[in-house]
Amino acid sequence: xxxxxxxxxxxxxxxxxxxxxxxxxxxxxxxxxxxxxxxxxxxxxxxxxxxxxxxxxxxxxxxxxxxxxxxxxxxxxxxxxxxxxxxxxxxxxxxxxxxxxxxxxxxxxxxxxxxxxxxxxxxxxxxxxxxxxxxxxxxxxxxxxxxxxxxxxxxxxxxxxxxxxxxxxxxxxxxxxxxxxxxxxxxxxxxxxxxxxxxxxxxxxxxxxxxxxxxxxxxxxxxxxxxxxxxxxxxxxxxxxxxxxxxxxxxxxxxxxxx
Numbered sequence: 001x002x003x004x005x006x007x008x009x010x011x012x013x014x015x016x017x018x019x020x021x022x023x024x025x026x027x028x029x030x031x032x033x034x035x036x037x038x039x040x041x042x043x044x045x046x047x048x049x050x051x052x053x054x055x056x057x058x059x060x061x062x063x064x065x066x067x068x069x070x071x072x073x074x075x076x077x078x079x080x081x082x083x084x085x086x087x088x089x090x091x092x093x094x095x096x097x098x099x100x101x102x103x104x105x106x107x108x109x110x111x112x113x114x115x116x117x118x119x120x121x122x123x124x125x126x127x128x129x130x131x132x133x134x135x136x137x138x139x140x141x142x143x144x145x146x147x148x149x150x151x152x153x154x155x156x157x158x159x160x161x162x163x164x165x166x167x168x169x170x171x172x173x174x175x176x177x178x179x180x181x182x183x184x185x186x187x188x189x190x191x192x193x194x195x196x197x198x199x200x201x202x203x204x205x206x207x208x209x210x211x212x213x214x215x216x217x218x219x220x221x222x223x224x225x226x227x228x229x230x231x232x233x234x235x236x237x238x239x240x241x242x243x244x245x246x247x248x249x250x251x252x253x254x255x256x257x258x259x
Contacts, residue, residue, distance in 0.1 A: 002223045005030035005232070006214065007066030009057040012040035012151045013237075013244050014185030015072025018095065021207035022070070022214055023233070028225050029218075030232045032064055034259070037239025041147035042075040043116025043183075050118060054080040058088055060259055067223050070214060071095060074182050075118035078125050091217045097125065097182035098204045100132045105202070106178050110137040112171035115182025117142045125182075139174050141167045143183060150185045153243050161192065168196055181205040188247070 006029050008019055013035050022031070034057050042050050054076050061069055070093045071077045071084070077094035085092050097119065102111045111133075119125050120140050129138060149160050171179060179201055181187060187205045194203070218224045225231075236257035237244045245254045 001226050002067050003030065003225050003227060004065050004067035004223075005032045005234075007032050007034075007058075007061030007064070007069040008072050009034040009036065009054075009061060009069070009076075010072040010184055011042035011053075011076065012037040012147065012185065012239065013247050014147065014150065014183060014188070015070075016244070016247055017184050017187040017205070018070060018072040018207055018210050021211040023231075025211040025215055026218075026224075028228060028231055030225065032061060032066060032234045033236065034060060034257075035235070035237035035239060035244050036259070037151055037237055037244075040151050040239070041116060042073060043118040043142075043147065045118065047079050050076060050079045051083055054084060055087070056259065058084055062088065062090065066090070068093065068214070068218060068221075070210065072184050072210075074184065075116050075122075078119050078122035082124075091221060091223075093210060093214050093217060095184060095206050095210055096128060097180045098206050098209065099128055099138075099180055102178035102180045102202075102204050103132045103136045106136060108175045108177040109135060110139070110174050110176045112139045112141065112168075112174075112176040112179040113182050114141050114143050114167060114179060114186060116147070117144070119182050137174060139171045139176060141171065143167060143186070146189070147183065147185050150188055151239065151243065153240075153246065155188050156192065160189075161196070164189065164192060164196055168193075172198065176201060178202045178204055
């Protein structure tokens with residue numbers, strides 16, 4: 001048993017979608033969340049830059065005593081998690097686009113993937129897609145511009161709707177019946193996507209699967225916190241505190257940290 005916190009980091013506020021799933025499943029676990037909004041998005045950066053940022057975030061969380069780290073960013077996972085696991089002696093949980101369930105469940109044999117450039121161009125994404133997409137028409141779309149809009153509080157803006165309209169058009173034309181959200185920021189688009197996509201299209205994200213895997217790894221390593229106490233949840237951002245506070249629905253205290 002360990003009362004040490006779970007560490008979570010993302011290239012900004014998107015990983016809060018993962019945090020919410022983890023807290024729903026593991027309410028007694030203490031957490032520390034880092035929103036690296038100053039460097040968002042990670043998607044357009046090269047692998048060396050992404051790795052440097054991930055190491056910085058990891059070391060900050062380890063210095064704060066974290067027992068496990070959730071890399072709540074698809075781009076960071078696909079580009080850096082192998083190196084992180086080799087370099088640091090704590091368990092890491094990564095985020096991968098849920099290509100497997102979409103491919104297995106598709107009846108039209110056509111699925112869309114909306115993700116960042118850094119995720120779509122990574123070796124891990126290529127291997128996963130190659131493994132599970134046999135016989136499936138996969139329409140990949142880079143979500144350029146989406147993360148900056150979410151990071152500046154413009155999730156429901158007309159600009160966002162216009163951008164999504166362009167990105168969804170080829171997917172709809174290809175008769176997709178599943179769309180995979182390949183970035184932890186994107187679950188905040190689900191209300192918009194439901195309005196813009198045909199009703200039969202199923203939207204898939206990785207949040208619940210990540211929470212379940214976090215619980216499994218904690219159990220395997222005897223790290224679950226079994227004390228029924230009020231959990232402490234700390235949030236740090238090097239960006240706009242108000243935007244992180246708003247997306248957390250003002251239920252938690254958010255602090256600015258220059259990292």
